[in-house]
Amino acid sequence: MKVSLFVSCLVDQLFPVVGDSTVKILKKLGVEVEFDRRQTCCGQPAFNSGYVQEARQVASVFLEIFKDAGTIVVPSGSCCTMIKIFFPQLFPKGSKEEMLAREISKRTFELSDFLVSVLGVTSVGACFPEVVTYHDSCHLLRELNISRAPRQLIGAVEGINFKEMKDCDRCCGFGGTFSVKFSDVSAAIGEDKIRRIEQSGAQYLIATDVSCLMHLDGLLRRHQVPVKTMHLAELLAQ
Amino acid sequence: MIKISNHTHTALSDQQLQKNLLHVLEKTVTDRNEAVSDVPNWEELREYARQVKSHTLSRLDYYLEELESKVQGKGAKVIWAETPQQAIEFILDLAHHKQMNRVIKSKSMLTEEIHLNQSLERFGINPIETDLGEYIVQLAGETPSHLIAPALHKSRGEIANLFVEKVGMSATDDVVEITATARRILRDHFLTAQIGITGANFAVSETGTIVVVENEGNIRLTASVPEIHVAMMGIEKVIPRQSDLSVFLKLLTRSATGQKITSYINCLTGACRDGEMDGPREFYLVLIDNGRTRILRDAYLRQTLACIRCGACQNVCPVYQRLGGHAYGSTYQGPIGAILTPQLESVEKAPEHSFASSLCGACYEVCPVKIEIPHILLKLRNKTQTKKNNKAAHLPMERWAVQLWSWIMQSSYRYERLAACCRVMFKVLSKREKLKSFIPLLKPWIEYRELPSFPEQSFRDLYQSGEQEK
Numbered sequence: 055m056k057v058s059l060f061v062s063c064l065v066d067q068l069f070p071v072v073g074d075s076t077v078k079i080l081k082k083l084g085v086e087v088e089f090d091r092r093q094t095c096c097g098q099p100a101f102n103s104g105y106v107q108e109a110r111q112v113a114s115v116f117l118e119i120f121k122d123a124g125t126i127v128v129p130s131g132s133c134c135t136m137i138k139i140f141f142p143q144l145f146p147k148g149s150k151e152e153m154l155a156r157e158i159s160k161r162t163f164e165l166s167d168f169l170v171s172v173l174g175v176t177s178v179g180a181c182f183p184e185v186v187t188y189h190d191s192c193h194l195l196r197e198l199n200i201s202r203a204p205r206q207l208i209g210a211v212e213g214i215n216f217k218e219m220k221d222c223d224r225c226c227g228f229g230g231t232f233s234v235k236f237s238d239v240s241a242a243i244g245e246d247k248i249r250r251i252e253q254s255g256a257q258y259l260i261a262t263d264v265s266c267l268m269h270l271d272g273l274l275r276r277h278q279v280p281v282k283t284m285h286l287a288e289l290l291a292q
Numbered sequence: 293m294i295k296i297s298n299h300t301h302t303a304l305s306d307q308q309l310q311k312n313l314l315h316v317l318e319k320t321v322t323d324r325n326e327a328v329s330d331v332p333n334w335e336e337l338r339e340y341a342r343q344v345k346s347h348t349l350s351r352l353d354y355y356l357e358e359l360e361s362k363v364q365g366k367g368a369k370v371i372w373a374e375t376p377q378q379a380i381e382f383i384l385d386l387a388h389h390k391q392m393n394r395v396i397k398s399k400s401m402l403t404e405e406i407h408l409n410q411s412l413e414r415f416g417i418n419p420i421e422t423d424l425g426e427y428i429v430q431l432a433g434e435t436p437s438h439l440i441a442p443a444l445h446k447s448r449g450e451i452a453n454l455f456v457e458k459v460g461m462s463a464t465d466d467v468v469e470i471t472a473t474a475r476r477i478l479r480d481h482f483l484t485a486q487i488g489i490t491g492a493n494f495a496v497s498e499t500g501t502i503v504v505v506e507n508e509g510n511i512r513l514t515a516s517v518p519e520i521h522v523a524m525m526g527i528e529k530v531i532p533r534q535s536d537l538s539v540f541l542k543l544l545t546r547s548a549t550g551q552k553i554t555s556y557i558n559c560l561t562g563a564c565r566d567g568e569m570d571g572p573r574e575f576y577l578v579l580i581d582n583g584r585t586r587i588l589r590d591a592y593l594r595q596t597l598a599c600i601r602c603g604a605c606q607n608v609c610p611v612y613q614r615l616g617g618h619a620y621g622s623t624y625q626g627p628i629g630a631i632l633t634p635q636l637e638s639v640e641k642a643p644e645h646s647f648a649s650s651l652c653g654a655c656y657e658v659c660p661v662k663i664e665i666p667h668i669l670l671k672l673r674n675k676t677q678t679k680k681n682n683k684a685a686h687l688p689m690e691r692w693a694v695q696l697w698s699w700i701m702q703s704s705y706r707y708e709r710l711a712a713c714c715r716v717m718f719k720v721l722s723k724r725e726k727l728k729s730f731i732p733l734l735k736p737w738i739e740y741r742e743l744p745s746f747p748e749q750s751f752r753d754l755y756q757s758g759e760q761e762k
Contacts, residue, residue: 061751063701063707065751066711066750066751066752067711067714067746067750067751068744068746068747069744069747070747070749070750070751070754071747072751073751073754073755074751074754074755077755077758089752089755091704091752091756092704093704094701094702094703094704094707095701095707097698097701099697100694100697100698101670102651102670102673103647103673103677103690103694104646104647104670104672104673104674104675104676104677104678105674105677105691105694105698106674106678107678108694108695108697108698109698111698111699111702112698112701112702114702115701115702115703192650192651192652192653192654193653195653196652196653196654196656196657197653224610224652224654225610225650225652225654227610227650228650229649229650229651229652230650230651231647232647232648232649232650232651233736233737234733234736234737235297235647235736236296236297236300236611236647236648237736237737237739237740238300238301238304238739238740239300239304239611239614239615239648240650240740241739241740241741242304242614243610243611243613243614243650244740244741246610246613246614268744269741271742271744272737272740272741272742272743272744273740273741275741275742276740276741276742
């Protein structure tokens, strides 16, 4: 099987290890991976801030790059949501671009969803003898309705001690530009979250989105909570 | 212009408010979840209710006229008020004509929306709120901070002090004593009031019945003891059939308070008939628009009007849980307030409402009529940004910056150059901490969190060097 990787701009520039881990896992499972260097961003920052026109322009470029890409795998719940749910809404009904967006939406998968639902794999042969907890990122959970797949994958890691935290499905407070427009509220919500993470007794926080992790890691370090953050792909590549 | 950002600091640093919010909302959410898990076909009921509301809103003129004729058929009068002024003038005229000035009220968000009390007070009529929470808020000279629990922001101690100061209660913080005091005072008002004003949870058009749901019994007294009963409702509250009531009541009470049923459900059809002992002599129904027909025009945004005011979205909202209601600066607060306020008023008047959300979607998950709040927020954000001369942008250069960003992101060449610039910038910044606070987007970030570090290589470079090694 062959897939095309869309890593997201954040992973590309700030968390390359997540992209790297994704490639490793997929290759290990015998999947051929392609990475088109023309890719940039899905346009979500503009779209979520109300700049639909600007987001549409970026999305058009994405559609052009990925129109013949086959299955697309994205190691991010929120970028995947942008592509699957919001791309088709960006273009006029019945337009060529809308049709293409709908078609691409169907063949785009978030990483955990791809592994479990498409490949039918839960154990990828990872080993990580540590205590971990999992944060449901909102877009993955409530737009894509994915909550079991990541847990199945975590549960199958050898030696792992998985502890569910209270309010695991509550927002971390990041919210894209919300984190800077209402930074005090965003941080306050995040502080509720890091308290739950701490209470779980975990040493590692796992999630499917580097955006949530970047925000939570920044808070954990500021509050000197000794919990490390780790993207699901990183965990599965251990 | 309402600026939520001006109030967040006050709300977040109010220790008492934070304690109240945590204490009350957590319990309400747990109760709601338990009550909902009791209903195996909850999702079907939500979908059914959504469809009924959607159908009704698309033929609202028809159902409102049906309601009018049925209500009139029961000997009651119907008043159409396009603006708050028209509704208020009606009450003033009625009071003047009947020479009545003793008015009691039950809880009604619509009357808060049109600022009924303040307007009547200017003409010497002082309506008394009879819902305990509303009574507390009225004594304090405040406004409600939650759809269902208007005095949510106040602690028991604060309420006790308020009663000592305003109604001469002797010092105590015993809940029973506080409630008994309110009950004693309100009893007199119930017995002497001449006009009772209530809201309406639903109005059934096929029967002309107004339905009002409550736990305290004050609505039943307000609607039946005074000689005149006036029900005031937004035009979106109509539902076509009586048989659908059971679905809506099931959804409402479980979503609002986690109750299977409330203590009282009042179905009021017309005034007291000949030979009947109880009930008002005259009944008036005031149908208020106040911007609702404008909202109806947009076939997608129209679903905002399906709201049955249960407050479930507020209870689960991480933003509301931290800010409470008053920070929103509007009658409707939390997720429903964030989508209703900019539509009832305008995006210019409430430019920040749609942005005060992390778009987490918890509100949609609990909404008993499936209002797509997060997606509506996105639509309203777009409306806000596309208004000409909008003062909504938090940064004056925002639009320009996003356009530039979009242009850069449309080419991987430009994108890679931008990334390279950022990498250099971060290197410089890492040696000069103080510089960070001069960069617009970084300042609010580093105020509360540490920055991530820029790795030596991007993924694309890492990937390419890996491929070349092969």
